[in-house]
Amino acid sequence: MINGKQYIARINALKPNVWFRGERITSKLSEHVAFKGLLRSQAKLYDLQCDPDYQELFSWPSDTTGHAIGTTYLAPKTPADLEKRRKAIQEWAKLSLGMLGRSPDYMNTTIMALGTSADILKEDAPQRAENMRNYYEYVRENDLSLTHTFILPQVNRSQFYLEDQDAPVIAARVIDENSHGIIVHGARLLATQGVTTDELLVFPSGARLPQMKTAEPMAYAFAIPTNTEGVTYYCRDSFVGGDSHYDHPLSSRFEEMDTIVVFDHVLVPWERVFLYGSITANNRLYPESGFFSQTTHVVISKNIVKIESLLGIMKQMIQSINISEYQHIHEKVSEVVVGLEVMKGLIYASEKEAQLNRWGILTPNANPLQAGILYYTKLYPRMIEIIKLIGASGLVSIPTESDFQSQAGTDLRHYLQSSTQNGEEKVRLFRLAWDVSLSAFGGRQELYERFFFGDPVRLASQLFRSYETSDLEARITAFLHDKA
Helix, strand or coil, X not given: CCCHHHHHHHHHHHCCEEEECCEECCCCHHHCXXXXXXXXXXXXXXXXXXXXXXXXXXXXXXCCCCCEEEHHHCCCCCHHHHHHHHHHHHHHHHHCCXXXXXXXXXXXXXXXXXXXXXXXXXXXXXXXXXXXXXXXXXXHHHCCCEEEECECCCCCCCCCCCCCCCCCCCECEEEEECCCEEEEEEEEEEEECCCCCCEEEEXXXXXXXXXXXXXXXXXXXXXXXXXXXXXXXXXXXXXXXXXXXXXXXXXXXXXXXXXXXXXXXXXXXXXXXXXXXXXXHHHHHHHHHCHHHHHHHHHHHHHHHHHHHHHHHHHHHHHHHCCCCCHHHHHHHHHHHHHHHHHHHHHHHHHHCCEECCCCCEECCHHHHHHHHHHHHHHHHHHHHHHHHHHHHXXXXXXXHHHHHCCCXXXXXXXXXXXXXXXXXXXXXXXXXXXXXXXXXXXXXXHHHHCCCCCHHHHHHHHHHHCCCHHXXXXXXXXXXXXX
């Protein structure tokens, strides 16, 4: 396992082709305003896993080398394994108040799920399955950080849109192959943390491809180093408000950059290709691998910590301005408490009802996890609304740290005081509430939580189709025809 210093050194050494605000970044990412806060925060995660006091929680012995491997790479085979994974995920999440949606545990779990179910890829070619297994071992033994890009450019969002093969390429696809590997050209969207990880995974979007020859160039999966020749990352604007943890307590620490990834005739070596041209394997990969259940278990574990954090912010705001006796405040906070307990119940249910898949991996029950993901898309915006309702004008009466350090500080500490805090400490709290609810960072967080696994309407449709109700329907039929 690596520590934080090693993580930052590896990222600085990559020097990928990354563009920000119209200029190519040539400096160390750990010194750049858009990335340094995130890198320092993730370094703390790696330091925690190396802390001797946390070794039992954050590590397990490799079954190939015997070396200590991070718990989030652990392929669970027992209920204790699932519990250990959840506790490690949540311990990491506490360091960011649950604000790091793409902390390393998510992709570590992704590669675990796909690596342990690699036999699915034999449909494509036996060597592809071996490549996937080898990559899982390589990543976990070296504790590599990963990002992924699943999303195609939004040119045409109809269900079965495929680009004309003779038209200029937009969505990344395989355009050629040679003895060394496949050639990929085009773009993929939304590689979160696209340049703050060691490697980039490019996998199917999740949509089923039609059994058509023209769809085959879109059926591919591979992994490459972040700095691979021909790969360019275009960043959105940064939501980091500044370096001050007082002024921007969240964005200064946890802003995860989203990037557009452009592949310019990129050569992907054959040993890094996991899927190529097999529509059948493409369509089987996610449903049969346990990918959804394992990654959703991570997400809901993290979301529980995030709910706890928002609840803590609310309670401190209520105490600060002395509004704890109002029943409408009780009602609002109780909504959050109910949400927290529901999510905890769903994660425990998924573990209790977990089953071994055909590769001997204990897979959490998908039903409560699907319910949790869908429920959270509504719960999170409501929690943000409640923070706004509690804070009201207090969320905009928030001078900066420099104001308090100036000669105006005496006035501000006096006139902005609350029943329990001087003005400077009250504003410190309310700037945190502002950063999660009203800032650009907070706006991205809300959008992210609404669409983490896609359109909530599509998620509801999936749950409708997948949830087994035949026994329930039979019960009703029997009741209707019972003559007793």
